[in-house]
Amino acid sequence: MLNPISLTFKNLKKEKRPALITYTVAGDSSKKQSLEILKAISNYADILEVGVPHNTPVADGGQIQTSAYRAIKNGIKMNHIFKIVSDFKKSKNSKPIIFMGYYNMIFQYGENNFLKKCKKSGVNGLIVVDLPWPENKNFSKKCKKNSINFIQLLSPTTSNKRLKSITKDSHDMIYYISMLSTTGGKLKVSPKKILANYNKIKKISPKKNCVIGFGITEKTISNFKNADGLVVGSQICKEITRSLNNRQNPVINVSNIVSKLRKKIS
Template sequence: MSLINSAFKETKNKKRPALLTYTVAGDNNKKKSLEILKSIAKYADICEIGFPHNTPIADGGQIQSSAYRALKNGIKIKDVFSIVKDFKKSKQSKPVILMGYYNMIYQYGDNNFINICKKFGVDGLIVVDLPYPENKKFAKKCKKKGISFIQLVSPTTSSSRIKKIIKDSHDMVYYISMLSTTGGKLKVSSKKILERYRKIKNINKNKNIVIGFGITEKTIASLKKADGLVVGSALCKEITKSLKKRQNPVTNVTNIVRRLRNKII
């Protein structure tokens, strides 16, 4: 069983959703980013790490600010892998999912990139600009190496398309809750999001479906019937806030993740 599936199995046994956190690798520098990751892993079930990128597709202002700080401090792809390596070496058992864009992978070459991911302990990949079915070949290469390729579905994805995506999905499917960039205010009710979630879940009850976008301390409890919930912009926002106030982002971000975890127990 993969580490990602093990995480979901554990949270389901505890009758709560998995908490997935998202932070940008290298924000605001490599050392501090690793410290934040190690600290929040005490409360997160799965850790998503974003590649800093200067032309994001769906990332809102909070995540863009995090990416800008990382890029400004010279964070490269090799540094992202180094952070994952050091995190895994610290005997962390939490799964790590890298989130980025295909042009980075293309420059490395598919096989080379996947091999590096395997070498440093990456458990899953989200490639935002490589949609289904164009991602099928790459996803198969990931699966052969034991790396989960995470498919995305949105409120506008048709039922027939969702069925195909779920059939070809690996350990989990990421449901984008609303038509917005990350960090936006929840534009639809939790009830409607869960209704859509259940329709997706009913296609294959064995697949882990997580919900992302618009999830904060205020909204997370209302969505805790999902298999998993992703929080990213709220954490990036706290890092920005902490740095402006010259406070320790490690402590402040960890406190948020702890409170998020308590709201879904």
């Protein structure tokens, strides 16, 4: 049986469109609201990344940091995050879930316990920002044993030799970081150049589903329609902040944005 993430990509190939992958932070701005947001956006998104907030994030820009600090301030704990996922998975329109976070949260939970809990609550994949290859070899194997997709990251600084080794060790999905930036940076590289790198990865590893993230927003997303998947995070986090500041309902506003994103690539 195919992993739900792989199945999603397979079905979308038939629709001839990229997967829309959203990123929101668990517990932003509250446990209840972040669950409502997940439920609402899964009407339009194909795979949902759930950010596990951490207070020393070395790769996140201002928007995602704001969301993460807000969630931590409101008392979010690892076990609450698992509960949000299992509640979400009970809803009728649920989609595959990927956790994105920093290794210390997994390390403190214990790798084995963490994976057991992921499996039980319905997490389908993991992105661990600060556990690069080859440091992640063992953990990635453990993920595979637990049918969890460990998603390797590639960046413009990844050498060709490294690229080959990483894709060889990767599971079904890989994540290409479009440019040298923290999350939420403006797209400072031309889409043409990003796609050239993307195509290089696809040539080396044609069977793996490669998604592009960083700098993807409503304005830029339509340039990348031919990719296997596209990740939008900071724009969504920014919308939550904006809604809260204007005393509007983030669930409705975020849902509108995701709906628009989806139209741009359909």
